[in-house]
Amino acid sequence: MENNNYREKTYTILELNTEIKQVLWDSFPELIWVRGEITGFDKQKGSKNIFFQLQEKNPDKDQIISKITATIFNSDIKRILQKFKQGSDVELRDGLEVRVLCRIDVYPPWGEYKVVIKDIDPEFTLGKLAQTRAMIIKNLKERGLLDKNRQLVLSLVPQCIGLITQKGKEGYTDFISGLKKSRIYFKIRFYNASVQGEKVESEICEALDYFNQQQNVDAVVIVRGGGSKTDLSWFDNKKIAEKIAFMQTPVITGIGHRTDFTITDMVAFSFQQTPSIAATFFIERINEFLDGIDSLSIEIAHNSQNFTKLELQNLIEIKKQINRESTLFLERDKKELEENRKNLLFYYKEFFKNIRETIKQYSLRIDSSDPINIIRLGFSVSKVSGKTIKSIKEIKTGQNMVTTVSDGEIKSIINQ
Known part of the structure; x- marks a missing residue:
């Protein structure tokens, strides 16, 4: 019996992948819009062609439920990146949710199914960032966390400072230099942490946990200098905000932009525009205390002089009063003594008069009885x-x- 199985169509792997590619092209003959969160992009920056992934997460559990490989070829990279930055004021990076115009493709040698990105919608990402930011702020507000750190009391003389930033970067240098110029002694406890990129969340949170367990730290400061304005979005982070809210120490921020206000800034004890201004904040705090001591010393000296002068005047008045009352008392007593003297003299005269009369009577009686x-x-x-x-x-x-x-x-x- 002849085996008919060999007469049926049998595909090689390449033929199969090529056929699948054709089926996909026939199903999606035109470019389509796809949305997803970027991951693996940052490691590919600077490459001739950028290969990364778009993923979808369960919004309730923050778990990945689906992903697809994405590619931006060299001929489109510059145009897409420039368009995205100009339209959203944000650089394309991991963690952003994007809406991209792409075609479905399969690479037959590998059998890899992917999307090739041809264009991007920056307004979608901008809207998603704003939406995510608004949701985080609402959640923090409803839980009473937005102003929780501001309810703490900052030391009048905050000289022991926990510093969180990336060592050697502009923010570190500006902050330390600003403190040194004041010639005030500050004790700095430094914790090295990323202030841009995907490690921001984990390393900043670790640093906050560290300082929350330390004793005798007057304040914690998070600074970031220079860099791209778009990197600020790393600080619109819910976990960082929660860590700051539950800190037992006031947190000061100086993330490095004069006009932008991140969620990290919103939950901090005090928001300063730059690392240098953050340093000035501590210097002015101490100077205010010292000025207060000087003013208090002057006030104490002034009040002491006034008090002494007033008490001296009171003593003079008391002396005058004593003199007046003593004079009146003596005059009154003098009159009283004179009256008493006259009364006593009168009394003694009468007394001796009576005595003489009595003696006389007794004498008469004695005489009359004399034999x-x-x-x-x-x-x-x-x-x-x-x-x-x-x-x-x-x-x-x-x-x-x-x-x-x-x-x-x-x-x-x-x-x-």
Whole structure:
């Protein structure tokens, strides 16, 4: 029996891939618009032809659900890149969502299915960036994170500063040089981190985590100098904003543009336009404190002089008052003493007068009781052995008795 399988069409790999290419071209005879997020582009910059990928993510889980290889050939690179930058003010890079005009193609030798980009819509990307930015800001605001770091208290003398930037770059140099010019001592704790490119998010977040665990750091500053204005979009980052919001230390930014305001700036304790101005912020903070000390010293000296002068005046017034009141008191007491003296003198006069009168009365009574005076009135006093005879029963016959009369004594013997 003849095997008919060998009579059927059998494709070689190249023929198959070529056939698939033709099918795709027949299905998509014209250029089509495709949207997706760029990845792997940055590593290809400067290449003759740029090969990268467009991917689609689940918006809820931030997971890749589909991807496709993309190519920009050398003949189109310059035109597409210039158009994109002029139209969006952003350089084409990884992480951007773009809308591109392309044709579907297959490279038969490899069997690779891809899109070849012929044009780009910068307004789409600009809109997506604005939309993403607005969504992040809304989310941070609803969670109360936009001003959370600003609720912290910055030291009056912030001399220990945690510096986050890329060493050797313009931002690092400008900030350090600005501090040195002040001749104020600053202690810098440096953490090297990318300030542009796809590593910005991870390295800035790591640096913030590091300083959030450090003691005695007065403030953390994130600076970025020079570079492209379009690189600022790296700082419109939700994770960086969340890290700053939950920092226990005030965060100062000086990302390097005078007109643009990133989400990182929005959540920071203080936003400064450039690294140099950020350095000036710390210098002025300390100078304000020192000026305040000087003003306070002058005020204290002035108030002390006024207080001393006022108290001296009060003492003079008190002295005058004491003198006046003392004079009045002495005058009042002098009068009172004089009155008391007169009263006492009157009292003593009356007292001695009464004493004299009393003595006189007692004298009269004594005189009236004196036997001599009684005798002078015609009475006599008889005594036996010196004892006055008051009763006849007190004498005996034969005793000698002396009788006293007013002009002498009569001696007699008692017979019966």
